[in-house]
Amino acid sequence: MDNFDPIAAIEAAKSERKLRKHRKYQPRPSKLTPYRFEIKKMYESGASLSLIELHLRKEHNLSASRSTILRFLQKAGIVKNG
Secondary structure, three states, rough: OOOHHHHHHHOOOOOOHHHHHHHOOOOOOOOOOHHHHHHHHHHHHOOOHHHHHHHHHHHHHOOOOOHHHHHHHHOOOOHHHH
């Protein structure tokens, strides 16, 4: 424990961060992305989040909670607040 050098640890972390910044970071796509058109059309037609959840489970064997669907819609700019 006496061999720990905080300055060296900070410098190592900074250099790692610098390397990571230059990589082409791609956020992981949502599992709902392939079905975004269906989700959008159903929501705009008045379907509740529960009905959309049921549709995805039955038709596509995809398990997604209502909150996940709501966050997906919010990020897509379809709905502003829940």
